[in-house]
Amino acid sequence: MYDSQIVMISRAHRYSPNSVEKxxxxxxxVGCRLLDKGLRxxxxxxxxxxxxxxxAEVYVTMGRDETVLQELKRKQQQGAIVINSPEGIITCCQRYQQMKMLESAGINVAPHKGNNGYWVKRGDASAQTSADILFRPDYESAMTTANEMKAKGxxxxxxRAHITGDLVKFYGVTDTDFFCYYYPGDDGQSKFGDEQRNGKPAHYPFDKKQLQQMANQAATLLQTGIYGGDCIIQPDGTPVLIxxxxxxxxxxCRTEAAQAIAEHIVQKAGLQTIKKGNDRTDKHA
Structure with missing residues (x-):
């Protein structure tokens, strides 16, 4: 007997640096949208x-804790639907493996070598403090920092080499029309302040559809239908995923995203919803 149709799992505070309320x-x-559809x-x-x-029949999770993810894997093996998939979340948290997968799939990501400095990023878990993502001016100092990180466990x-150009943050939900992007250099929102490294955006022209296709390809590869990311738009309009x-x-873009995420959950789980003001149920496959 199910306690409810959907269990919604919130993210531990340590995995939401400077973003707990958001x-x-x-x-x-998203929960409000699902309730509006008559779901428990x-x-x-x-x-x-x-x-x-x-x-529950369905688990909708923002969680990143290994214990919780392993339990969700077991629920999945028992027939439950988990969104996003535990495997996808684990890969997204393991940045080193994630970037290798994206490279192997031919997705344009930041190279290992360059002439404008380097980003040294924790690769075994999601960033939890500003010390997990550090900029260094040259490869030698980047390697020194990497060794210091390893010494800490x-x-x-x-x-990855620093890429010059416009920093763009994008957000999407696969199997929906929802996709949007923003320039953090315009609105000043920042988690650790690293966005300032690229300076004020020049707003180089680029093909939004190309970026969306690249993002959806990465989302499908990483089994992460509800996603976001950062890219650099180079002066020639080429996006580089970072x-x-x-x-x-x-x-x-919370309001629009919540609606798209709720639709994604309903469709992926094949749930029955009740239209407001109407006794008829609708089956989404």
Missing amino acids: DTAILHE IATYSEDEKEKPLPQ ITEIDI DFNDWPSFSR
Whole structure:
């Protein structure tokens, strides 16, 4: 017997550096959309992982804790639907493996060598503090920083060349029309302040459809239908992917994103919904 149709799992605070309220807000808004569709939902906090997960048909998760993800894998094996997939979330958190997969698939990502400095990023887990993502002016100092990280117990490091151009943040939901992008250099929103490295955007012309196709390709590859990321638009309009994340806060486009995410969940899980003001149920496959 299911406790509810859908369990919505919030992200532990340590995995939401400077974004706890924003992450909470998008999950809440998606939950409201699902309730509006007549679906029964329950909530579960990843910060209370010692409590057992309620039984449900569908688990909708922003969680990144290994214990929770392993439990969700077991639920998946027992027939439950988990969105985003635990495998996808794990890969997104393991930046080193993620970038290798994207490279192997032919997706244009930042190279290992360049002439404008380097980013040294924690590669074995998602960034939790500003110390997990550091800029260094040359390869030698980047390697020194990588060795210092390893000495602190970080097992994998991803070193990528800094790319000059316009920094663009994008957000999308696969199998929907929703896709949007923003220039953080315009609105000043920042998690760790690293966006300032690229300066004020020049707004180089580029093909939005090309960026969306690249982002959806990465999302499909990484089994992460609800996603966000960062790219650099070079002066010739070529996008270079520098980061890809499972379920960001969507704070710049929360209302539109919540609607698309709710539709994605309903369609992927094949749930029955009730239209407001109408007794008829609709089956989404």
